[in-house]
Amino acid sequence: MLVQDDIGRSTLLSYMATLLLCVTVVIGISWIYTATQRERFLESGYSVWNAKRSLVSHCDLGQVVVFGDSRADSALVPARLKKVATNLAVAGGTPIESYFFVKSMLECESKPTVLMLSFNPGAFEIIQPWLWDNSARYGALGWRELSEVRREAARLNDKSYLAVTPKLGLDGIVRDIAYAYGFPAIYFDSLLDGRLIARTDMNRQRFNEVVLARGYPSYGHAAQQAGARNDGEQKSIPFAPLPIQQSYFEATLAMLERAGIKTYFLITPYNTRAGKTHDQRYNATYLAYLHRVDVQYSGFQLLQHQQPVWAETMFVDGAHLSQEGAQIFSRLLNRCIEDAADMADLGIACDFNQAAGADELITADLDLVKK
Amino acid sequence: MLFNSYVFIAFFLPVALAGFFASARYGRQSAAAWLILASLVFYAWWNPAFLPILIASILINYGMSEVVARSGQRPALQSALLALAVGLNLLALFYYKYFFEVAKFLTEDIGFEVHADSILLPLGISFFTFTQIGYLIDVKQGVAKERGFLNYVLFVTFFPHLIAGPILHHREMMPQFAEKQTYRFSLINFSVGVTIFAMGLFKKAVLADPLGGDVTAGFDAPGDLSFYGAWWVAVRYSMQLYFDFSGYSDMAIGLACMFNVRFPLNFNSPFKSQSIIEYWQRWHMTLTRYLNQYLYNPMALAVVRWRSDHGFGTKRVNQKTLGGFLSMTALPTMLTMALIGLWHGAGLQFLLFGLLHGAYLTVNHALRIFRGTASENSTPWVAWLRRILNIAVTYIAVVVALVLFRSSSLDNAITMYQSMLGLNGFVFAVGKADIIWLLVLAIIVWGCPNVQQIMGQFGPALTKVDAFSKRVPLIWKANAKWACAVGVMLAVSLMALGGTSEFMYFQF
Numbered sequence: 001m002l003v004q005d006d007i008g009r010s011t012l013l014s015y016m017a018t019l020l021l022c023v024t025v026v027i028g029i030s031w032i033y034t035a036t037q038r039e040r041f042l043e044s045g046y047s048v049w050n051a052k053r054s055l056v057s058h059c060d061l062g063q064v065v066v067f068g069d070s071r072a073d074s075a076l077v078p079a080r081l082k083k084v085a086t087n088l089a090v091a092g093g094t095p096i097e098s099y100f101f102v103k104s105m106l107e108c109e110s111k112p113t114v115l116m117l118s119f120n121p122g123a124f125e126i127i128q129p130w131l132w133d134n135s136a137r138y139g140a141l142g143w144r145e146l147s148e149v150r151r152e153a154a155r156l157n158d159k160s161y162l163a164v165t166p167k168l169g170l171d172g173i174v175r176d177i178a179y180a181y182g183f184p185a186i187y188f189d190s191l192l193d194g195r196l197i198a199r200t201d202m203n204r205q206r207f208n209e210v211v212l213a214r215g216y217p218s219y220g221h222a223a224q225q226a227g228a229r230n231d232g233e234q235k236s237i238p239f240a241p242l243p244i245q246q247s248y249f250e251a252t253l254a255m256l257e258r259a260g261i262k263t264y265f266l267i268t269p270y271n272t273r274a275g276k277t278h279d280q281r282y283n284a285t286y287l288a289y290l291h292r293v294d295v296q297y298s299g300f301q302l303l304q305h306q307q308p309v310w311a312e313t314m315f316v317d318g319a320h321l322s323q324e325g326a327q328i329f330s331r332l333l334n335r336c337i338e339d340a341a342d343m344a345d346l347g348i349a350c351d352f353n354q355a356a357g358a359d360e361l362i363t364a365d366l367d368l369v370k371k
Numbered sequence: 372m373l374f375n376s377y378v379f380i381a382f383f384l385p386v387a388l389a390g391f392f393a394s395a396r397y398g399r400q401s402a403a404a405w406l407i408l409a410s411l412v413f414y415a416w417w418n419p420a421f422l423p424i425l426i427a428s429i430l431i432n433y434g435m436s437e438v439v440a441r442s443g444q445r446p447a448l449q450s451a452l453l454a455l456a457v458g459l460n461l462l463a464l465f466y467y468k469y470f471f472e473v474a475k476f477l478t479e480d481i482g483f484e485v486h487a488d489s490i491l492l493p494l495g496i497s498f499f500t501f502t503q504i505g506y507l508i509d510v511k512q513g514v515a516k517e518r519g520f521l522n523y524v525l526f527v528t529f530f531p532h533l534i535a536g537p538i539l540h541h542r543e544m545m546p547q548f549a550e551k552q553t554y555r556f557s558l559i560n561f562s563v564g565v566t567i568f569a570m571g572l573f574k575k576a577v578l579a580d581p582l583g584g585d586v587t588a589g590f591d592a593p594g595d596l597s598f599y600g601a602w603w604v605a606v607r608y609s610m611q612l613y614f615d616f617s618g619y620s621d622m623a624i625g626l627a628c629m630f631n632v633r634f635p636l637n638f639n640s641p642f643k644s645q646s647i648i649e650y651w652q653r654w655h656m657t658l659t660r661y662l663n664q665y666l667y668n669p670m671a672l673a674v675v676r677w678r679s680d681h682g683f684g685t686k687r688v689n690q691k692t693l694g695g696f697l698s699m700t701a702l703p704t705m706l707t708m709a710l711i712g713l714w715h716g717a718g719l720q721f722l723l724f725g726l727l728h729g730a731y732l733t734v735n736h737a738l739r740i741f742r743g744t745a746s747e748n749s750t751p752w753v754a755w756l757r758r759i760l761n762i763a764v765t766y767i768a769v770v771v772a773l774v775l776f777r778s779s780s781l782d783n784a785i786t787m788y789q790s791m792l793g794l795n796g797f798v799f800a801v802g803k804a805d806i807i808w809l810l811v812l813a814i815i816v817w818g819c820p821n822v823q824q825i826m827g828q829f830g831p832a833l834t835k836v837d838a839f840s841k842r843v844p845l846i847w848k849a850n851a852k853w854a855c856a857v858g859v860m861l862a863v864s865l866m867a868l869g870g871t872s873e874f875m876y877f878q879f
Binding site for chain 1: 376377558559561562565566581804849850851853854855857858859861862863865866867868869
C-alpha cells in the first residue's frame with residue numbers, strides 16, 4: 001500500500017531495534033534520575049514528608065508525637081508545647097500511612113510517652129489517591145507496604161483499595177507496581193514544573209525549616225475568605241468507615257498498646273462555615289465509632305467529646321489552620337497537657353470549645369495576632 | 372479506551388495486532404472477525420452499556436441498506452426507505468445528543484415543560500452515525516459496490532477511527548478490507564505506523580495536555596481575566612486543541628497503517644491557512660468533505676435548480692449579483708456551518724460558533740467572487756508580507772471563534788469576549804517560561820512541516836499533501852538518527868501519560 005516500500009528488511013529491523021533501544025535508554029535514565037534526585041524537582045510537599053521521615057529515622061521524637069492528616073499537620077506547632085513534641089501528621093494521611101509511620105517509630109529505642117492520632121472523619125471513609133501520589137511517590141511506602149495493604153484489603157473483602165485511581169490513571173496491582181518502583185511517569189509533571197533541577201534550593205530550605213520546627217510546616221497566614229472546603233470529609237451519612245481503614249487504625253492502637261504508649265485521639269478545629277455544613281447524625285455516628293474504639297483499647301482515649309468550631313479567620317482555607325490558628329491551638333493543647341496531673345490521663349480537660357478559659361485564651365491570642 | 376493510555380499501548384494494541392495477523396493465517400474472514408471483536412472490546416472498555424447501541428446501529432443500518440439496495444426497481448419506495456433509515460439515525464443522534472438540552476431549554480427558557488433525565492452520550496455516536504448515513508445514501512445512488520456484511524461491520528467499527536474519526540467513506544475503506552495484502556504483516560507499514568503514532572502521542576501528551584490547566588482555569592472564570600490574560604488563555608486553547616486533534620489524527624493514521632490500512636487525511640496544518648476557506652479544507656477535513664458531499668452540494672444544487680426553474684441565472688456571472696451570491700453561496704454556507712456548529716454540541720454557543728464561521732466563509736467567498744484574487748505582479752516581499760498577514764488574520768479569526776467553542780455557556784463566552792476587549796483591565800501576568808514555551812509551539816505550528824509532509828513519500832494517508840520547503844531537511848528515513856529522535860519522543864510521551872486526558876473530540 002505504501003508509495004515507497006523498497007527499504008530493506010534489515011534496515012527496517014535495525015530502525016525498530018534502535019527506536020526500542022532509545023525508548024529503553026531514555027526511560028532508564030529518567031528512572032535512575034527520578035529515584036535518586038527527587039529533591040531537585042519534586043514539589044515542596046516532598047521535603048515536608050522527607051523531614052518527618054528523617055525525624056523518625058533519627059528517632060528524634062520527644063515525649064509527645066502527633067500522627068494524622070493535613071488538618072493535624074497544619075494545627076500542631078511543637079514549639080508551643082512545653083514538652084518536647086513532634087508533628088508527624090502528613091497531608092492526605094489516613095490510618096494506613098500512620099500505621100507504617102508508627103511501626104517505624106516503634107523500632108526506636110527511645111519512644112514517646114504520649115501519642116496523638118488525629119484524622120478527619122473522611123480519612124476513615126475512603127482511600128485517597130494520595131496514598132500513592134504522596135506516600136508512595138515520595139518513597140514512604142514501597143512494594144512491601146503496598147502489598148501488605150492489598151492483601152489486608154483482600155482478606156477484608158474491601159474492594160475500595162483496588163479501585164482507587166491515582167493521577168497515573170492506573171488501578172489494581174499494576175498501579176502498585178508503578179508507584180512502588182517509581183515508574184518515571186509518576187514524576188513527569190513535577191519534572192516539568194520543577195524544570196528538572198530548579199527546586200533543589202527550595203526543597204533543601206523547606207526540609208531544614210520543617211526539621212527545625214519538629215515537623216510543623218506552616219500552612220501560611222489566614223485567608224480573607226476561608227470557605228467551606230471539606231476535602232475528604234463526610235462521604236456518607238451515617239458515618240461508615242472502610243474496613244481497611246478501620247483495620248489499620250485498630251492495628252495501630254493494638255501496636256501502641258503493646259508498646260505501652262498512651263494514645264489520644266485529637267479532633268482539630270473546623271471553621272464556622274464548614275461546621276455549619278456538618279450533619280448532626282453524621283457527627284454523632286462518627287463520635288460513637290471513636291467511643292466504641294475507646295472502650296475497646298484501654299491505652300486509647302478520646303481527648304474531646306465535641307468537634308471544636310473556630311472562626312474562619314483562623315484558617316487558610318476551609319480545612320487548615322493558619323499559622324496564627326495553629327499557635328492558639330497548640331497553646332490550648334499545651335495547657336491541657338500541663339493542667340493534667342499525669343500525661344497518661346489527660347481526661348477531658350482538652351475540650352477546646354467548652355473548657356473554662358479556652359474562649360478567653362482564644363480571644364487573648366486573637367488580640368495578640370491583631371497587634 | 373484511549374489511544375494515549377497504558378492499557379491501550381501496552382496491552383490492547385499488541386494483542387490486537389498479533390491476533391489480527393495470526394488469525395489471518397486461517398483466512399481473511401477470521402482476521403476480519405478478530406479485528407471486529409477487538410474493536411468492540413475497545414469500544415466497550417469505557418462503558419459496556421453503549422455496546423448494544425453500536426451493535427444495534429450497525430445491524431439496523433446494514434439491514435436498511437440492503438433493503439434500499441434491493442428496492443432499486445421502485446425509486447419512490449427506495450427514496451422513502453432511505454428517508455426512513457436516515458431519519459432513524461438522526462432520531463437516535465437527536466435523542467442521545469440533543470434531547471436533554473432541548474428539553475431543558477423548553478422547560479427553563481420557554482416555560483413549556485418537557486420531562487427529560489440527563490442522557491449519557493454514547494462515545495463516538497456522531498462519527499459512526501454519519502459514516503453509516505453516508506453509506507446508506509451511496510447505496511441508494513448505486514455507488515456502493517462492495518456490500519459484504521463483514522467488511523461493512525469492519526468499516527464501521529475499525530477501532531482507529533471509531534470514536535473520534537476520521538469520518539470514513541466506504542469507497543475508500545471497503546476495498547482495502549477486501550484486499551489480500553491487508554492481512555499480511557508488513558514491516559514497512561508497521562515501522563511507518565509506529566513512527567506516526569509516536570509523533571501523534573508526543574503531540575497529545577507532551578504538547579497539548581500541559582496547556583490544559585490554564586485554559587480550564589481561564590474559561591471557568593473568564594471575568595477574572597485581563598485583556599492579556601484573556602488573549603493568552605484563548606491562544607493557549609487554540610494550541611491545545613490544535614495539538615490534541617492533530618495528535619489524535621496522526622495516531623489514528625499510524626494505527627491504521629500498522630494494520631495495512633490507509634485513512635484519509637483529517638488534519639493538514641490548518642493554522643497555516645491563508646483564508647477561512649482554506650482553513651476548513653485543512654481542519655477536520657473528513658467532516659468538511661462529508662458535509663460538502665451530503666449537505667452543501669445537494670443544498671446548492673437545489674438552489675440552482677430553483678433559480679433555474681424560476682428564470683434566474685445560474686452561471687458564474689449570476690453569482691456576482693447580490694441575489695445570486697446570497698442564494699447560491701451564502702445560504703448553503705450559512706446552513707452548513709450552522710449544522711457543523713450544532714454537530715459539535717447542543718448549546719447556543721455551538722450554533723453561534725458555526726454561524727460565525729459561516730459568516731467568515733461568506734465574507735471570504737464574497738471577497739473571492741467580487742474582488743478577485745490579488746495581483747500576481749507583486750514583488751516577492753509584498754507577496755510574503757501578504758501571506759503572513761493572511762495567515763495572521765485567519766488565525767485571529769479562528770481564535771475568536773474558538774472562544775464560543777470552548778466556553779461552557781454563552782454567558783461565559785460573552786464574558787470572555789469582554790475580557791478580550793480589555794473591559795477587565797490590562798494587567799500582564801504571564802511567566803517568561805510560559806511565553807518561551809508558547810513560542811516553541813508557534814515555531815512547530817508555523818515553521819515546521821507536518822507529520823504527513825515528513826512521512827509523505829510513504830503515502831501513509833489517502834490524501835496527498837504539498838511538499839514542505841526543501842530548506843527544512845525533515846524527511847523521515849529509516850536510519851539511526853530518526854530512530855533515536857522518534858524513540859526519545861515515544862519515551863517522553865510514555866512518561867507524560869500520567870493523568871491521561873481524553874481527546875477533545877471524544878465529546879462529539
